[in-house]
Structure formats: structure tokens, C-alpha cells
Amino acid sequence: MSAKTVTIKENILGANSEKAEINRKFLDSHQIRMINTMSSSGSGKTSLILRTIDSLRDKYRIAVIEGAVASFIDADKITRQNVPAIQINTAGGCHLDARMVKKALDALDLDRIDLIFIENVGNLVCTADFDLGAHKNVVILSIPEGDDKPYKYPVMFVEADVVLVNKIDVLPYFDFKLDAFPEIISGLNPSAKVFPVSAKTGEGMDRWFSWLEETLT
Amino acid sequence: MHEQSIVESILTLALENAEKANARKIVSISLVVGNYTGVVEDAVNFYFGFLSKNTIAAGAKISCTHVPGQLRCRDCDKLFPLQKSDYHCPKCEGRRVEIVGGRELYIENMEVE
Numbered sequence: 001m002s003a004k005t006v007t008i009k010e011n012i013l014g015a016n017s018e019k020a021e022i023n024r025k026f027l028d029s030h031q032i033r034m035i036n037t038m039s040s041s042g043s044g045k046t047s048l049i050l051r052t053i054d055s056l057r058d059k060y061r062i063a064v065i066e067g068a069v070a071s072f073i074d075a076d077k078i079t080r081q082n083v084p085a086i087q088i089n090t091a092g093g094c095h096l097d098a099r100m101v102k103k104a105l106d107a108l109d110l111d112r113i114d115l116i117f118i119e120n121v122g123n124l125v126c127t128a129d130f131d132l133g134a135h136k137n138v139v140i141l142s143i144p145e146g147d148d149k150p151y152k153y154p155v156m157f158v159e160a161d162v163v164l165v166n167k168i169d170v171l172p173y174f175d176f177k178l179d180a181f182p183e184i185i186s187g188l189n190p191s192a193k194v195f196p197v198s199a200k201t202g203e204g205m206d207r208w209f210s211w212l213e214e215t216l217t
Numbered sequence: 218m219h220e221q222s223i224v225e226s227i228l229t230l231a232l233e234n235a236e237k238a239n240a241r242k243i244v245s246i247s248l249v250v251g252n253y254t255g256v257v258e259d260a261v262n263f264y265f266g267f268l269s270k271n272t273i274a275a276g277a278k279i280s281c282t283h284v285p286g287q288l289r290c291r292d293c294d295k296l297f298p299l300q301k302s303d304y305h306c307p308k309c310e311g312r313r314v315e316i317v318g319g320r321e322l323y324i325e326n327m328e329v330e
Contacts, residue, residue, distance in 0.1 A: 006238045008324040012226045012248075094219050125255050126219055129322075151303055155253050158316055187291075187304065187313040 019098035023133025036134035041122030043142040047199040128159040142167040169198040224264040240329030243274040251321035287318030
């Protein structure tokens with residue numbers, strides 16, 4: 001049999017994007033908003049989510065989907081606050097995908113939830129390439145990581161609706177130029193908001209909470 | 218482990234398209250890979266080797282055409298390649314840029330029998 005060339009030109013991540021769109025519609029039908037948080041390891045994602053739950057739990061019924069390469073440490077921290085948490089262990093995989101998130105959604109009691117946070121696997125490289133079906137993307141960058149990350153991992157920041165610059169309580173000890181940082185982000189992504197915060201001291205967190213509440217209404 | 222899930226998607230797409238074309242064997246697959254995707258050709262080949270076992274894609278050769286990162290100045294529209302440190306338009310010194318190339322990740326075509 002002779003060889004022939006078949007033209008395809010199909011996006012390799014297309015199937016994931018389709019599943020993500022189905023997730024989003026599924027959530028809409030349950031009147032749930034889902035927020036995907038992405039960052040490198042150790043930026044303070046879990047602490048930020050816990051602090052946010054503390055502030056909003058009287059108004060919204062919240063659940064968390066935790067992605068990690070291994071372990072249940074983060075999900076345990078969340079469930080100790082009496083908030084439902086589903087742990088996805090990717091078994092070495094460096095990102096969550098829409099199929100994994102659908103499985104987690106199926107394990108939650110969706111009639112009793114208004115807001116879901118996804119804590120993606122700690123990784124600035126590829127998590128943003130995989131649409132999960134969330135309504136908003138939040139990127140967390142902490143002061144010790146340095147202000148050059150948008151240049152090193154631009155895709156992450158291009159996909160962000162909000163960039164939370166966490167750990168501003170340690171700003172005096174690092175060279176992070178916080179005043180100039182919002183301009184770097186707006187250059188790459190004019191619609192992204194930048195909120196400097198400290199999940200530890202609570203500084204700046206009100207602006208983040210206000211943005212979240214606006215998103216939810 | 219990034220490439221494993223990517224290769225699973227490549228294989229699914231390739232097998233679907235091979236079936237549509239009534240092919241008995243996939244000889245080679247050409248990918249277009251943007252430099253911002255972080256997909257490494259050697260790793261793709263490595264995972265494809267064992268994921269394609271017992272399929273009509275077994276032994277297929279994977280080749281990648283790499284697309285360099287490209288930026289567009291939002292102020293003067295100048296197109297320029299990804300720079301090492303920060304983003305500066307070489308024409309107007311503007312710092313507001315849009316990524317217009319380097320995020321591609323698709324199967325261009327494949328050769329089948």
C-alpha cells in the first residue's frame with residue numbers, strides 16, 4: 001500500500017479545552033463559580049485560600065479542589081476548617097486537566113456549594129495551558145521568588161485575571177521592585193488586576209476579597 | 218511528566234484521523250510546537266514509544282517544527298523575537314507587548330499507509 005499524507009492541523013490540547021467548556025457549563029447549571037489558583041510551589045496558595053475562606057465563609061458555601069503530585073497535606077489543612085476538599089494526586093503529573101477536575105466535581109455535593117477554589121499543582125511552567133473550566137484564573141507570585149517571573153513564565157501571567165503578589169510582609173528583605181511590578185503585568189496583560197497582599201498579616205487582602213465578591217455577584 | 222499527557226492526546230488524535238483515512242499504519246507524525254509550550258521533542262518520542270505499542274502508530278516517527286517565541290509591541294506594532302531578560306520593543310522602547318507566536322501545539326499532518 002502506498003503512503004499518503006493526511007493534513008490534520010488540530011490542536012493537541014483541543015480535547016482538554018472541550019472538556020473544560022463542558023465543566024464550565026456544568027458549574028453554571030449549578031450556579032457555582034470556580035476559581036483556578038496557579039503558582040510555583042511555596043508561594044502560599046494554601047494559606048491564601050484558607051485566609052480567603054475565613055473571610056467569606058459566612059456569605060458563601062466554599063469547597064476546594066487540591067492538586068498535588070503526591071500527599072494529602074493540603075486537603076487535610078482545608079478539611080480541618082470544615083470545608084469540603086477533594087485531593088487530586090497527579091502521580092507525578094505537573095498540571096491538572098479538565099478530566100481530573102470533572103472527577104473531583106463529581107465527588108462534591110454541588111447543591112451545597114457556591115464557590116470552588118482549585119489549588120493547581122505548584123508549577124509556573126505549564127498549568128496555564130490546560131483550561132480546567134474555571135471562571136477566573138488567579139496567579140500567585142510571592143516576594144522571595146523575584147519580580148522577573150513574568151518574563152520567565154509569561155504564559156502564566158497572560159492567562160491571569162488577577163495576580164496576587166503574596167508575602168509583602170517580607171518585602172524589606174528582598175530586591176522585588178513592587179512599585180514597578182504592576183506595569184510589567186499590564187504590559188503583558190492589560191486586563192489583569194495586581195493586588196499586593198500578605199496572607200500572613202492580612203495586609204492588602206481586602207482588595208482581593210472585594211474583587212472576588214464582585215466576581216461572584 | 219509533562220509530555221505524557223500531551224503524548225496521550227497526540228496518539229488519540231492521530232488514531233482518530235488514521236481511522237477516518239482508512240489507514241492501516243501511521244508512518245510518521247509532524248508536530249508544530251511553540252517554544253512557550255515547554256514541550257521537549259526527546260521526551261515526546263520517549264513516551265510515544267511505549268504509549269503507541271500495540272496500536273497502528275507503533276514505530277511511527279515523530280518530528281517537531283519549533284516556533285520561536287514572538288512578541289508584538291502594543292504601541293507601535295513592531296514584531297520582535299523573545300528577549301532574554303525583559304521585554305523592550307527594539308523600535309520604540311515600549312514595554313507593552315503581546316505574545317503572538319510560540320504557544321502553538323498542534324499536529325500538522327501525518328503520513329499513513
